Amino acid sequence: xxxxxxxxxxxxxxxxxxxxxxxxxxxxxxxxxxxxxxxxxxxxxxxxxxxxxxxxxxxxxxxxxxxxxxxxxxxxxxxxxxxxxxxxxxxxxxxxxxxxxxxxxxxxxxxxxxxxxxxxxxxxxxxxxxxxxxxxxxxxxxxxxxxxxxxxxxxxxxxxxxxxxxxxxxxxxxxxxxxxxxxxxxxxxxxxxxxxxxxxxxxxxxxxxxxxxxxxxxxxxxxxxxxxxxxxxxxxxxxxxxxxxxxxxxxxxxxxxxxxxxxxxxxxxxxxxxxxxxxxxxxxxxxxxxxxxxxxxxxxxxxxxxxxxxxxxxxxxxxxxxxxxxxxxxxxxxxxxxxxxxxxxxxxxxxxxxxxxxxxxxxxxxxxxxxxxxxxxxx
Amino acid sequence: xxxxxxxxxxxxxxxxxxxxxxxxxxxxxxxxxxxxxxxxxxxxxxxxxxxxxxxxxxxxxxxxxxxxxxxxxxxxxxxxxxxxxxxxxxxxxxxxxxxxxxxxxxxxxxxxxxxxxxxxxxxxxxxxxxxxxxxxxxxxxxxxxxxxxxxxxxxxxxxxxxxxxxxxxxxxxxxxxxxxxxxxxxxxxxxxxxxxxxxxxxxxxxxxxxxxxxxxxxxxxxxxxxxxxxxxxxxxxxxxxxxxxxxxxxxxxxxxxxxxxxxxxxxxxxxxxxxxxxxxxxxxxxxxxxxxxxxxxxxxxxxx
Numbered sequence: 265x266x267x268x269x270x271x272x273x274x275x276x277x278x279x280x281x282x283x284x285x286x287x288x289x290x291x292x293x294x295x296x297x298x299x300x301x302x303x304x305x306x307x308x309x310x311x312x313x314x315x316x317x318x319x320x321x322x323x324x325x326x327x328x329x330x331x332x333x334x335x336x337x338x339x340x341x342x343x344x345x346x347x348x349x350x351x352x353x354x355x356x357x358x359x360x361x362x363x364x365x366x367x368x369x370x371x372x373x374x375x376x377x378x379x380x381x382x383x384x385x386x387x388x389x390x391x392x393x394x395x396x397x398x399x400x401x402x403x404x405x406x407x408x409x410x411x412x413x414x415x416x417x418x419x420x421x422x423x424x425x426x427x428x429x430x431x432x433x434x435x436x437x438x439x440x441x442x443x444x445x446x447x448x449x450x451x452x453x454x455x456x457x458x459x460x461x462x463x464x465x466x467x468x469x470x471x472x473x474x475x476x477x478x479x480x481x482x483x484x485x486x487x488x489x490x491x492x493x494x495x496x497x498x499x500x501x502x503x504x505x506x507x508x509x510x511x512x513x514x515x516x517x518x519x520x521x522x523x524x525x526x527x528x529x530x531x532x533x534x535x536x537x538x539x540x541x542x543x544x545x546x547x548x549x550x551x552x553x554x555x556x557x558x559x560x561x562x563x564x565x566x567x568x569x570x571x572x573x574x575x576x577x578x579x580x581x582x583x584x585x586x587x588x589x590x591x592x593x594x595x596x597x598x599x600x601x602x603x604x605x606x607x608x609x610x611x612x613x614x615x616x617x618x619x620x621x622x623x624x625x626x627x628x629x630x631x632x633x634x635x636x637x638x639x640x641x642x643x
Numbered sequence: 644x645x646x647x648x649x650x651x652x653x654x655x656x657x658x659x660x661x662x663x664x665x666x667x668x669x670x671x672x673x674x675x676x677x678x679x680x681x682x683x684x685x686x687x688x689x690x691x692x693x694x695x696x697x698x699x700x701x702x703x704x705x706x707x708x709x710x711x712x713x714x715x716x717x718x719x720x721x722x723x724x725x726x727x728x729x730x731x732x733x734x735x736x737x738x739x740x741x742x743x744x745x746x747x748x749x750x751x752x753x754x755x756x757x758x759x760x761x762x763x764x765x766x767x768x769x770x771x772x773x774x775x776x777x778x779x780x781x782x783x784x785x786x787x788x789x790x791x792x793x794x795x796x797x798x799x800x801x802x803x804x805x806x807x808x809x810x811x812x813x814x815x816x817x818x819x820x821x822x823x824x825x826x827x828x829x830x831x832x833x834x835x836x837x838x839x840x841x842x843x844x845x846x847x848x849x850x851x852x853x854x855x856x857x858x859x860x861x862x863x864x865x866x867x868x869x870x871x872x873x874x875x876x877x878x879x880x881x882x883x884x885x886x887x888x889x890x891x892x893x894x895x896x897x898x899x900x901x902x903x904x905x906x907x908x909x910x911x912x913x914x915x916x917x918x919x920x921x922x923x924x925x926x927x928x929x930x931x932x933x934x935x936x937x938x939x940x941x942x943x944x945x946x947x
Contacts, residue, residue: 349842
């Protein structure tokens with residue numbers, strides 16, 4: 265059982281906050297991914313666990329043992345760095361076996377373990393090479409080999425795939441996932457790539473501005489985002505956000521005079537939110553229904569860009585009488601081209617509502633049919 | 644100011660155009676390699692002739708060496724000058740020994756302290772860019788003064804401390820003198836090391852000190868070798884401090900000994916060339932042995 269626990273960890277650099285009130289648990293054997301834009305504090309959080317950065321406040325426990333003030337080498341962790349940090353003056357085998365050498369393990373055992381690890385990573389034929397003779401993917405494997413050879417209880421990775429090309433990235437991603445399953449090592453992985461995070465992680469820890477925004481499974485953070493930041497960060501292309509207000513029209517669903525008006529029931533809006541107060545409506549590009557003739561409750565828009573992508577196409581559209589742009593994903597057989605007029609519909613269960621001020625999600629509770637009208641500029 | 648530099652720029656432009664024209668003319672006759680090689684050869688002769696003259700002089704008799712007109716190549720070579728030197732000056736061994744001790748000691752000290760200091764400057768956080776620039780610059784300022792300015796106060800200090808005419812005194816003086824060079828030669832090498840290398844070493848089980856010796860130092864080896872050569876040459880050839888801070892064979896070094904061949908009445912050329920050759924040999928041999936690493940050391944830190 266290796267369970268990692270962050271107890272309200274805060275790291276300050278002078279007056280600047282690196283990470284704030286990090287309070288998370290990573291369960292035994294879990295693959296947790298710290299996800300967020302650059303500068304969000306994810307690497308700081310990871311480095312606190314590695315012991316390369318000392319938290320200003322709070323503590324970290326592994327299996328209930330406080331390791332906050334322990335030297336990195338006594339934490340039983342291994343790490344793969346973004347730059348890989350292979351030792352250039354050593355060959356491949358020496359690099360992989362180095363942690364064992366430092367530990368004082370004899371040469372024969374070391375060689376045995378190195379060969380074992382090399383076989384797992386499919387790099388047996390590279391053991392006698394120098395590190396500068398390797399390709400990006402091979403270097404990656406060597407770095408991972410050096411990390412797993414000690415059979416650490418926690419495995420840390422800081423954007424290890426950042427320098428690989430797209431195809432290799434996908435390949436290595438799958439291998440890392442497979443390897444982690446096989447070894448069952450509790451893993452904390454840092455990335456800014458949401459696709460990487462979604463495919464790798466059992467749990468995503470989404471961070472922004474030094475704080476944790478949401479912890480959940482990939483499905484949870486995608487389909488049930490806690491706030492506007494998470495909703496916008498997860499998913500590609502990003503969720504569309506429209507600053508809108510409610511149009512009180514009694515119990516009827518009515519299309520407002522303005523053509524750029526979506527009409528659907530926005531359930532459970534807080535009563536404190538009066539009709540003039542704007543809020544944010546979030547809709548993923550693929551959740552619009554696209555019509556080529558006027559439809560009840562759909563907003564009129566003009567197509568400005570079309571990007572065919574095989575089975576589907578990505579449209580950039582502009583709402584009528586409005587300069588706000590929306591990204592819309594439509595099936596390939598919807599025959600539209602630049603400057604065509606389309607009508608966009610939204611269904612209530614695929615739209616998200618956020619507080620305009622705080623960005624917090626406003627959960628839908630009870631049905632109250634309303635019409636929303638876009639107002640002001642796009643947030 | 645702009646108008647002041649204008650004529651200069653015109654001159655340089657004209658010069659450049661002239662050189663290009665010469666190059667084109669030579670190229671049309673296919674003479675470019677011949678001319679460039681010729682210039683290179685001229686430079687080699689210019690640099691190496693004094694060395695040749697000294698070494699060949701050590702193998703010639705006095706009259707042969709001083710013949711008028713000078714004989715560029717001698718037919719009567721002899722090794723007799725070498726035993727003659729040690730016969731006339733039995734203390735030469737002691738000078739040689741002092742030089743070796745002072746050079747090795749001061750180089751070891753300068754490289755050790757300089758390396759540690761540079762690593763600290765570059766890898767630890769200092770406010771206001773102190774580590775990356777200002778502190779190393781401060782170290783370098785100690786070399787801004789002409790040595791003659793510092794040697795007088797140093798004499799007084801060494802006198803008080805009982806370091807006058809001791810090898811230890813010279814070791815300390817030379818080390819202090821050479822540390823700025825070591826710092827500036829290694830700065831680039833340390834700055835190039837990614838932080839993650841040291842961190843990886845720490846996670847692999849090293850202490851910071853262990854990581855420094857086992858991982859960092861091997862990685863900057865070309866720089867260390869270049870810095871070592873540089874300090875060795877500086878210490879081995881130093882004359883001013885040695886003349887002023889030492890007074891007899893207890894601590895006097897080879898350069899001081901060499902200076903004594905020139906007296907008010909005569910210069911013992913044939914012995915001076917022997918002594919000079921012996922003085923030159925160790926450093927030349929050392930530099931020859933590590934020549935590849937030396938070249939990498941001098942260029943690597945600077946280029947990338």
